[in-house]
Amino acid sequence: MRILGIDPGTAIVGFSIIEYIDKKINLIDYGCIYTAKELPMEERLLQIFNGIEDIIKKYSPEHMAIEELFYFKNNKTVISVGEARGVILLAGKKNGLSIQGYTPLQVKIGITGYGKADKKQVQLMVKTILKMQEIPKPDDAADAIAIAITHANSLTNLQYNLGSSASISTENLTKTKLSAAEFRELLLKK
Structure with a gap:
């Protein structure tokens, strides 16, 4: 089965495509969708929606795993990320994907087994799990990979x-x- 992992944002949306077969995880692709801050928000949201749809059409995932929103110090940031997350969810639903959200805590536990793991520890575990030579870059794409791996693990893990x-x-x-x-x-x- 193929899983689309998403780290939502407005300037940068991290994505990953993993394949989960016989309890083995293979990384198919990862990267980011970028939008320019000078553009009106509705144009940025359209670019994100179209980018997600292009990825779905290219790789045909069955599942979407997306990070849940958590507390932001800046209310404007949480609103804009919420809007981006909304168009991402719409693209997934429109294309028939099974969608599951994960909090940052669930991702940390799902990848490292430790809820207080820092970003570097999560990235090192992603590198180890996938037997990669280097930590995937940029951070948003690495986070999307971690989210997809968490979902793959949750499909067979009683906890989730x-x-x-x-x-x-x-x-x-x-x-x-x-x-x-x-x-x-x-x-x-x-």
Whole structure:
């Protein structure tokens, strides 16, 4: 199966295409879509949409994994990235992709196993997982690769497997928040 990984932005959108077959991950392509800050936002969004559609048409992925928005200090930045993320999601949905979002924390855990890993540690693990000679550049493309790998891992990992967790009965739960140990115990009882 092919997975399109996306690190959303307005100036730079990182993308990656990986192939996941027999629990092996192969990097097919990666790079960035760039937009000029002098252009009106609607033109930039159109360029992003068209760029994502071109990638989808070229590589025919079945899945899109995209980074979820997280807290930004600048409200203007979060709004513009949200707009870019919206047109990216639209392109994925229009082309029939299965779409899943991942927080930066989920990506860090999915790649390194450690939620407080820094960007360099994530990039080194991407390089190691894919047996690359160098860390992929630019950073936005490397992040998109990490997001795609996280999705590939999540498809077979019980922690993120929505199908497995959907079959768990929550009828007898007495609280709304569970610790990791309590969740694991709930999974084992099903």
